[in-house]
Amino acid sequence: MVGMRDVAKEAGVSLSTVSLVVNDTGYVSDDMRERVAVAMKKLDYIPNELARNFYRDRTNMIGVIVPTISHPFFSTLAAALQHELAGRGYRTLLCSQADAEGGEAEYVDMLQRHMMDGIIMAAHTSHAPDYWTLIGRPVVAFDRYLGAGIPSICSDHVHGGQLIAQQLIRTGARHVVSIGGPRSQFHDLPSQGARSDASIDSDGVNTTFPTVRYYLTLEHELGRAAIRYDYVEVGEVYDVQGYPRIAHEIFERFPDVDAIVGSDISAAYCVQEALRRGARIPDELQIIAYDGSYLTEAAGMRITAIRQDFATIAKLTSERIIEEIGKGEKGAAGKGARGSAPSQSSSAARRDPAGPAFTSTGEGDGHTGTYPQSELVPVQLRFGETTRA
């Protein structure tokens, strides 16, 4: 391996001069610079990033944990995140929970062993509530609450629920079935005294999963409109078998269903099942997907969908994690931490959203004290062929 030492020898300069040239730091005379450049070329010198990482105590890698990467929602999210992070000088270490035994725990371990600078957590966690807060290294959550002090970004699910409800009410739906995760997740956190009423408006929802708010909102709104509503549970996102089975089941159990709401995959399978049964979409049956990944375009029909804004989500999430990384740097500055923050690091004030990309739910200023509110990203209803005008 040809190292800096070799280059220095070849160029007849000192080690530090080579370093300065390589990093384009400080003042080096053009003559020196030139000589070093020539030597580097001649020896085909390539800096060893490991040594640098070691010294800097930084790798410029950010771990992204998703439940499974072979799922349109998460692969789209991962792509968006990678894009954003790459633009800010960070690499993405993607961890598909389903595809790596240790998954989550192993990644947190890597974080703590300084193999990555931070983690974006977009998967379920089975850990005690204080697990994440005790890590003491940069973590940002997407679409879940990991505990106080851990920044959290999610779509404005309450609004998502409202948009769906509006569409269904307006078009005269009479029997809506929605497909979602286990209801037990709806209130998986101990309610902290005070607002244990499950009223949506006051946002007294105690759950790790912000997504729950779209179901609750939908239920609430349809209830007010006296539209029949049924909730069907599907397994975890990586339960591939579950989806077609559920689609089949819905038609069996609810022959008079005239509107189905579910994740992209669920919706796609419902379209398939409906076509198989000759149900007329959208006249007899409307289908709305929640997420709006490419699958809603490529399924049997273009599916009307609540579209999560992947680009904005990725942007926001990336900004936060880089911010958190920056903090850590300053915090430890007194002791051993040296190294420079990447020049791209954002200096935007935390929780101080600017521009139209951010919004609040409109309702619910009073939140449970359990967790800080997430930053909300607006959603949108994109019309396809599966809903009535």
Place this chain on the structure above:
Amino acid sequence: MVGMRDVAKEAGVSLSTVSLVVNDTGYVSDDMRERVAVAMKKLDYIPNELARNFYRDRTNMIGVIVPTISHPFFSTLAAALQHELAGRGYRTLLCSQADAEGGEAEYVDMLQRHMMDGIIMAAHTSHAPDYWTLIGRPVVAFDRYLGAGIPSICSDHVHGGQLIAQQLIRTGARHVVSIGGPRSQFHDLPSQGARSDASIDSDGVNTTFPTVRYYLTLEHELGRAAIRYDYVEVGEVYDVQGYPRIAHEIFERFPDVDAIVGSDISAAYCVQEALRRGARIPDELQIIAYDGSYLTEAAGMRITAIRQDFATIAKLTSERIIEEIGKGEKGAAGKGARGSAPSQSSSAARRDPAGPAFTSTGEGDGHTGTYPQSELVPVQLRFGETTRA
């Protein structure tokens, strides 16, 4: 940061003893071991992997380059690879070409800077033929040829083409349209004198893309059966707009088409377009997808597909890259390289496939001298609802 030194001090032992305990190497008395363990726990010591990586000159990370991760084929592949690699003690650094400006080049750079131990290349490359061979670090190619000496794994596309042809001929197809990449890729390599005849049987195909063989085989077989065949070009895999447009176009240009063959996404959009136009599948129109990712299940109908065996592909590819990494280690052993190969490293002989997972094309023992033959993974035809019995 609490380091080994602190632990040593706390336990009243030497640095090296702590190291031995942490790594569970060599002989340490139970007493010492215990004292160190207690001190580690007390101080909440976490080893800094960066220092280790630095010393070992290894990161146990493998880069996986795909054209885009938000594509069912590549996300399925990536998931399978991550799974395999994780099982062998390696992390996956996934690079979605489309989502990171520098993509390919940047990753090769990282490889050379020792940030990863090897690269699995599953994306297109725009580099000179000797680019990859000159890297001098472990590289394995999936579904393309990167040059002599670079192991290459791909599905048995000739067989894939045959299976499709058989199905179509047997069911009396009369006008087949297939959708694929630019024809210019079919012979993108300079033919090396000798076998420049494009005969399939002798496998005289000069292309970076093994996939081409399925088209050529299909054309050849349909030609022999005197079935009309048209080839339609679609853009790159990440050209999202392209797919629906092509599907539309096919029905316009070829009103009498009665069989369409294309990638999963193409096929899905063709199903959608066919349904929209009321074409009766499979009676009037058969559709066959090439790849068989989950999309073929979740589309408007279960699509009959040539299924690439992701699990085997991932297994083989992982084995090869780890093998290559092992070689590098031995090669450099004289100089600076120390460190132990991961215990999982396979010792299987290269290019010496064992068991039923491997096969050869059956035909074409004589290959062009340009590139070594890839290792072939068998494919399978999985019947769905889009073909006739």
Place this chain on the structure above:
DNA sequence: CTGAAAGCGCTTACAG
């Protein structure tokens, strides 16, 4: 079986 020492390749104060 244990400890003192050297060194992995780089970067950064610090003298000149």
Place this chain on the structure above:
DNA sequence: CTGAAAGCGCTTACAG
């Protein structure tokens, strides 16, 4: 503006 020196946290020969 340039060079000699120390050190990032660990691992591994090498003496004891």
